[in-house]
Amino acid sequence: ILNVEQSPQSLHVQEGDSTNFTCSFPSSNFYALHWYRWETAKSPEALFVMTLNGDEKKKGRISATLNTKEGYSYLYIKGSQPEDSATYLCAFLYNAGNMLTFGGGTRLMVKP
């Protein structure tokens, strides 16, 4: 079982603040790194799938970077809004792309 760690576990920010979270994963046998957004009482939804070292992805105010050599990815949210409140999960794809193991998530709460 591989170790995928996310920090911080939870984060409270004010509306308009920018924030970022970290995902750490094994640097060997890397196939892809996924980011998901998970709202309460819903299912996780994919934000990004990243496969190349140095990848940067952006969707609106949310962006992510990837460093496969040192085993980390950052997720950034610019100008947080209350609707950004959710748990953000990262997941590491390994075993020839057959197994996706998830970190524990970062729970973001944005206060109006």
Next chain:
Amino acid sequence: NAGVTQTPKFQVLKTGQSMTLQCAQDMNHEYMSWYRQDPGMGLRLIHYSVGAGITDQGEVPNGYNVSRSTTEDFPLRLLSAAPSQTSVYFCASRLTGTFYNEQFFGPGTRLTVL
């Protein structure tokens, strides 16, 4: 497309009972998987399948069986339920072929074992 569907949404079992959680997808995805979600533990992979007739164990397979007779369906069986299997279960699917493919999740089944 309905995407990934799961039934039932809620279930209460007594210890020792058996049941099957249903999962279906209409996106012609080769890969399907089952996760359980427990407080403080995140999502943990139970079993997965890369196509009809092919299944394999994930991180926490004990107490669960799966089969994949069609591309669309991937049921999860609890043969003799235990309180430790109280959890929320998510089915997921994705295309294979490249590593860029995102995973789609069903709405979840909340299972309580008394």
